[in-house]
Amino acid sequence: MMLNLEQIKRELKKYNFVYEENVLPVHANGHYFLYGFYEKGIAIFALRPDWTIDEGALFPWGDVLSLKVKKSLLFENTIDILTKK
DSSP: OOOOHHHHHHHHHTTTOOOSSOEEEEEETTEEEEEEEETTEEEEEEEOTTSOEEEEEEEEGGGEEEEEEEOOSSSOOEEEEEEOO
């Protein structure tokens, strides 16, 4: 089963997160996540193998000390978030 845009929108709606081309799918250590960026901060949603959202977390902008996005041609793209906690 492949992840598609309409499914992403349906899943995010369950968490009252509006998709406005502000969501990145991310793969890390065998797990898939959706990273959502909006006025409140960064929302991270863990995905189940069937592409439904397992759980979500919010990092408010006031707690984010550093955000680094590294794009790679040969390896996976990475996002590093450093917070106060």
